[in-house]
Every structure is written in C-alpha cells, then in structure tokens.
Amino acid sequence: MFKLTLIAGLLLSLQLAYSTKLVCYFSNWSQYRPGSGRFTPENVDPFLCTHVIYALATISPDNQLTTMEWNDQDMYKKLNSLKNVNPYLKTLLSVGGLYNGINPYINMVATPENRSTFIRSALVFLRDHDFDGLDLAWEFPGQNGSSAEDKQRFAALIKELKQAIKQEAIDNRKTQLLLSIKAGALRPTIDAAYEVPEITSEVDFLSIMTYDYHGSWEKVTGHNSPLFKSSLDQGTHTEHNIDATVSYWISKGAPAEKLLLGFPTYGRTFRLTTSSTGLGAPANGPGDGGPYTRDPGFWSFYEICTFAPGAKVEWITEQSVPYATNGVAWVGYDNQESFAAKVQYLTSMNLGGASVWTLDLDDFGGYFCAQGDYPLVNHLRNSLGFPPKPTTTQPPTTTPDPIASFCAGKPDGLYPNPADVNTYFQCFRGNTYLHRCQPGLVYVDACKCCNWP
Ligand SMILES: *[C@@H]1O[C@H](CO)[C@@H](O)[C@H](O)[C@H]1NC(C)=O
Ligand SMILES: *[C@@H]1O[C@H](CO)[C@@H](O)[C@H](O)[C@H]1NC(C)=O
Numbered sequence: 131m132f133k134l135t136l137i138a139g140l141l142l143s144l145q146l147a148y149s150t151k152l153v154c155y156f157s158n159w160s161q162y163r164p165g166s167g168r169f170t171p172e173n174v175d176p177f178l179c180t181h182v183i184y185a186l187a188t189i190s191p192d193n194q195l196t197t198m199e200w201n202d203q204d205m206y207k208k209l210n211s212l213k214n215v216n217p218y219l220k221t222l223l224s225v226g227g228l229y230n231g232i233n234p235y236i237n238m239v240a241t242p243e244n245r246s247t248f249i250r251s252a253l254v255f256l257r258d259h260d261f262d263g264l265d266l267a268w269e270f271p272g273q274n275g276s277s278a279e280d281k282q283r284f285a286a287l288i289k290e291l292k293q294a295i296k297q298e299a300i301d302n303r304k305t306q307l308l309l310s311i312k313a314g315a316l317r318p319t320i321d322a323a324y325e326v327p328e329i330t331s332e333v334d335f336l337s338i339m340t341y342d343y344h345g346s347w348e349k350v351t352g353h354n355s356p357l358f359k360s361s362l363d364q365g366t367h368t369e370h371n372i373d374a375t376v377s378y379w380i381s382k383g384a385p386a387e388k389l390l391l392g393f394p395t396y397g398r399t400f401r402l403t404t405s406s407t408g409l410g411a412p413a414n415g416p417g418d419g420g421p422y423t424r425d426p427g428f429w430s431f432y433e434i435c436t437f438a439p440g441a442k443v444e445w446i447t448e449q450s451v452p453y454a455t456n457g458v459a460w461v462g463y464d465n466q467e468s469f470a471a472k473v474q475y476l477t478s479m480n481l482g483g484a485s486v487w488t489l490d491l492d493d494f495g496g497y498f499c500a501q502g503d504y505p506l507v508n509h510l511r512n513s514l515g516f517p518p519k520p521t522t523t524q525p526p527t528t529t530p531d532p533i534a535s536f537c538a539g540k541p542d543g544l545y546p547n548p549a550d551v552n553t554y555f556q557c558f559r560g561n562t563y564l565h566r567c568q569p570g571l572v573y574v575d576a577c578k579c580c581n582w583p
C-alpha cells in the first residue's frame with residue numbers, strides 16, 4: 131500500500147507563487163473495487179495535486195448538504211488529515227448525483243428560501259469537516275427533467291453562495307471557502323445550463339468535462355477525449371472535441387484563466403463488428419467491463435495498460451490521442467503523450483490548469499503498468515511545469531542516520547537543515563521529509579519559507 135512516510139514534498143515557495151491548478155477528483159465508489167483496484171483517501175498522494183475533490187456528497191429532500199455513503203465522514207477525516215502533511219493542499223467536496231433517483235438540485239434551487247437553507251447548511255458542513263471549498267456537480271441545469279428557468283436559478287445559487295462565502299469568512303475570520311463547478315462540454319448543454327459571464331465571474335475555477343465525447347452508445351468507434359476534430363467528423367460531431375469546447379466557453383465570455391481542462395484517466399470501449407479496426411469502424415455496443423471497474427464500455431488506465439500483450443496501439447494524429455485494439459475490443463484512451471499534447475494546448479490558450487477525473491482510475495499504486503505510482507498524473511504534473519517532488523528520507527533504520535532521524539522526538543513543523551541552507555526539513559509524526567528550495571533561494575526559518583539570500 132501507499133505509505134505516507136515515503137512520499138515526497140512540493141517546494142513551499144513555488145507552491146505559493148505558482149498559480150496553475152492541478153485539481154484531482156476521486157470517487158466515493160472506488161473504495162468498493164476489488165484487490166489492488168480498491169482506493170481510499172490513504173492512496174491520495176498529498177503532494178501530487180494542488181486541489182483534491184471528494185466526489186460525491188448530495189442534497190437531502192429538506193435541502194441540506196449531506197453525505198452519501200455510510201463511511202463518508204470517516205473518509206473526509208482521512209482526506210483532510212493529509213493537510214497535516216502538505217499544508218498547501220486544498221480539499222473540496224463535490225455535490226451532485228441523484229437522491230432516490232431524482233436530481234436534488236431541482237428542488238433546492240427552486241426558491242430563494244430553499245437555496246438559502248442549502249447555502250447555510252453547506253458552509254457549516256464544510257467547516258465542520260475541514261474542507262476548503264465546495265464543487266457544484268449538477269449534470270445539468272436546464273436539461274433532463276430540469277426546467278429552462280433552472281439556468282437562471284443556478285446562476286442565482288452561485289451568486290448567493292459566493293456572497294455567503296464572503297460573509298462567512300469575515301464573520302469567522304477565516305480564509306474564504308473556494309467555489310468551483312464541474313461543467314459540461316457540449317454546446318447544447320452549455321447553452322441550456324449556464325449564464326456564462328455571470329457564473330464564471332463568481333467561481334474560483336470550472337472543471338470542464340472534456341471527455342465522454344464518444345462512447346459505445348454510438349454505432350462507430352470514436353475517441354473519448356480527442357483534442358481536435360477528425361476529418362471523419364460530420365454535423366454536430368465536429369464539435370465533439372476539446373478545442374471546440376474551450377473555444378465555445380471562451381466565446382460565451384468565460385475568462386480563460388478560470389477554465390480547467392478535464393483530463394480523463396480512463397478510456398471508452400466499443401465492440402467491433404467487422405474486420406476494420408480504425409477510427410470510425412463499425413461497432414455495436416460496449417466492450418466487456420474491466421475486472422476492477424466492472425462497468426461495460428469503460429476501462430481505467432490501469433486496466434488498459436494491462437490490456438493483453440496482443441493489443442495494437444495506434445496514434446490518431448489529427449486528434450493527438452491513442453487507441454488500442456485487441457480482437458473485437460477497441461478502446462480510445464489517454465496516455466502520457468496525449469496528456470503532454472493537451473498541456474501544450476491549455477498553455478497556449480492560457481487556461482487555468484488541469485482537472486483530473488479521477489485519481490483512482492490512474493495506476494495510483496503502480497501495481498499494474500510498471501511505470502511507478504500515478505504514471506498519468508505525475509506526468510501531467512511534470513508537463514505543467516511543477517517542480518519535481520523533493521526526495522524524502524527513509525524512516526529511521528537500525529543504524530541511525532543523522533538525517534533520517536532528524537525529526538525523531540521533534541514536534542511537527544519546519545526546521546532548517548544545518549548542513550545545507552538550500553534545503554529544510556519537514557517533521558510530521560516523527561518522520562523526516564527533506565525539501566529543496568527553488569534554485570537560488572535559501573530556507574529562512576523566521577518566515578518558515580524559501581526566500582532570496
Ligand atoms: C457514491 O456516490 C454516488 C453519487 O452518484 C452514489 O450514487 C453512490 O451510491 C455512492 N456510493 C457508491 C458505492 O457508489
Ligand atoms: C422547497 O423545499 C421543500 C422541501 O424542504 C419542498 O417541499 C418544496 O417543494 C421546495 N420548493 C419548490 C418550489 O420546489
């Protein structure tokens with residue numbers, strides 16, 4: 131299992147100065163996967179992402195923010211205790227899903243009173259459980275049983291939430307809670323659901339779901355998350371790609387720096403019906419569910435990387451993404467190369483960063499792909515230009531080494547390294563973490579930070 135004592139740390143100084151976000155979701159249901167697929171908050175690397183979002187909480191019939199799983203409260207505690215290890219980590223709780231088969235947002239946004247009940251309960255709930263913010267995951271206002279007026283009501287909810295968040299921070303002398311949205315990618319959804327300038331000006335960031343563009347509900351193969359359109363695309367399918375989504379959000383008035391590109395750590399599968407295996411090949415229905423995720427049409431990255439030695443991997447040049455085939459199974463997915471291409475794109479568009487769906491679908495423990503822990507998200511982090519995670523000393527061994535045993539018996543906190551001014555120690559529960567300042571900076575104990583000499 132993943133060990134807290136072996137993880138490495140981010141540079142304090144850079145973390146403060148660096149505004150690019152790497153937001154990572156994980157799901158409450160990943161705890162039920164078998165064997166090495168089981169994922170709990172102990173598997174979250176506290177230094178990998180800038181923000182970690184727990185999915186999902188929901189809304190009760192009387193409009194209160196509430197838990198979904200019997201053990202959510204325990205999970206919240208474990209997740210939020212990671213902030214003792216990395217004090218710069220931010221955590222958010224994502225609210226969505228269905229309550230007894232009904233979308234609970236519809237009732238909640240319907241009147242100012244119902245919204246206000248939710249807002250009051252949400253702020254107390256988040257503080258009680260030590261979260262740093264709220265992520266609204268309504269799929270989607272103005273669609274699927276939600277009336278056209280819900281577009282305005284959703285915007286009103288966001289405006290009122292932001293107002294309450296500001297007031298709560300003043301009243302309790304605390305840092306403002308963060309507010310984000312998990313938002314749709316296709317033009318009809320964006321048009322029906324979002325008053326773009328009104329909502330984007332209030333939230334801290336939006337995680338755009340730039341995936342699920344194609345899947346086994348279609349009769350020919352298509353990629354889950356293509357960067358650009360394919361020359362085979364016709365009609366509205368020419369908009370089923372990341373570039374079209376980002377351009378549309380920006381044309382509707384979204385500030386680029388609030389938009390985070392969605393990075394899927396999964397692929398979508400098809401069952402081929404002829405001998406053709408390319409993009410646009412005839413298909414009928416989903417491939418079998420993976421052995422761990424058990425959802426037909428869907429495979430995690432760790433299930434794809436073990437997708438039989440006979441698989442043939444191809445690169446779709448026009449769309450900058452790979453697919454693999456083996457027998458009648460076809461999967462369009464993402465790998466390190468496509469993640470790097472998408473980072474290049476988000477950088478060229480001056481977007482605010484990346485949003486990963488999800489941590490639990492990457493090879494988080496390094497059990498499957500022989501590429502170490504979190505091969506996709508670590509690669510994403512590096513591609514975004516984050517500093518390498520500093521090395522960590524091993525816990526004390528039988529022959530005590532002066533560095534490894536530095537923290538033995540010391541209170542948690544930061545300490546100068548007498549042997550090297552460019553580095554410093556972080557002590558946490560008696561374990562020693564050695565961090566390195568950015569090149570040119572030295573550790574200053576007075577501010578517990580890295581600064582110019
Ligand atoms: C996790 O949250 C989802 C929300 O969509 C909910 O439907 C589900 O019951 C929860 N638990 C599991 C095990 O899926
Ligand atoms: C507001 O919430 C209550 C439940 O607390 C519900 O009975 C009522 O129908 C909601 N209002 C509207 C207009 O949906």
Ligand SMILES: *[C@@H]1O[C@H](CO)[C@@H](O)[C@H](O)[C@H]1NC(C)=O
Nearest residue numbers: 231232233269270273274275
């Ligand atoms: C729309 O509602 C139906 C039935 O309630 C549900 O099965 C489906 O998943 C929903 N679609 C979305 C996009 O939420």
